[in-house]
Amino acid sequence: MKTPRTQTSNSGLRGEYEGAAADYTVGQDWRAYTPDMHERWRRLYARQSALVERYACRSFRDGLARLDCAGGIPRFEDANKVLGPATGWRLVAVPGFIPDDVFFDHLAHRRFPVTRWLREEHELDYLVEPDVFHDFFGHVPMLLDPAIADFLELYGKAGARAMEMDALEMLARIYWYTIEFGLVREDGGLRVFGAGIISSAAETVYSIDDPKVLRLPFDPVRIMRTGYMIDAFQKTYFVLESLPQLIERLVGLDFGPLYETWRHAPALPAGECLPGETPITFSGASA
C-alpha cells in the first residue's frame, strides 16, 4: 500500500533512494504530485518560456513546443512517446543525483535520468541539485535535436575510460560547458542551449546580454582544462558555431593522451583569457 501524502509536502518524493532499483531508477509516481506542485511548475514554465523566444536556440524552442508541458508537471511516459520516434531517447525517473558510473551507463544507452521531485517555493530561483524542472524543461527539449542526442550517447560511452584514467573532472567539464552552460551562434547572435542556463531566469539574460562576461569560441581541450563554479553564475561561456560542431570537434580527439597531459594540472580559472585567445566581443541575442 502507498503511504498517505499531505497536499503541501513533497518530502515523500525528494531524495528517496531506498526504493530505487540497482540502476537508481524509480517510478515517476506522477499521481503523488499535488495541485500546489503543478501550479508551481506552471509558474516556472511561464517565467522561463517567456525568455525562450528571444534567448534560446531554435532546437530548444522547437523541442519545447513539441513536449507540450505548459500545463503542469509532465508525465515522463508522454514525453517518451515524442522522444522515442524522434531520436530514440527515453526518460527514466531518478530520485536525484546518481553515481557517475550509473549516470554514464544510462546516457550510453540513450536513457536520460530525470529527477522526479520539484523544488520548493523558497528555492524557485536557484538550487544546486537538479530537480524535475531543471531536468525536464532544461534538458529534454534538446534531446529532440539529433546532434545533441548523439553527443550525449557518446559522452556516456566515454565515461568509463575517463574514470579508469582518473580524468573524470576533465570529461565532466565538457558536459558542464556545453550541455549545462553552452551557447551557440545562431542568426547572427548568441543563443542558449545549456540546460543550466535556460532553467534559470537571471542567468539566461546574463549569459547573453552582459557585455562583461567572457565568451570564448568552443574548444574541447580548453574546456577540459577550465574549472567551473556550481553555486554562482559562470564567468566563462563557450560558444559553438553550430550544434553539430560539438560532435565534429570531439570525435577526432584522442582522449587518452589529453587525459595523461592535463588530468593532474591545476584548472585554468574561469573568467580569464589565455595569451593569444580572442574572446567573442559582441553580446546579445542578435548581433
Ligand code: HBI
Ligand atoms: N545524476 N541525476 C543526475 N544528474 C546529473 O546531471 C548527474 C548525475 N550524476 C553524475 C553527474 N551528473 C556528473 O557528475 C557526470 O556527468 C560526471
Ligand code: FE
Ligand atoms: Fe543538468
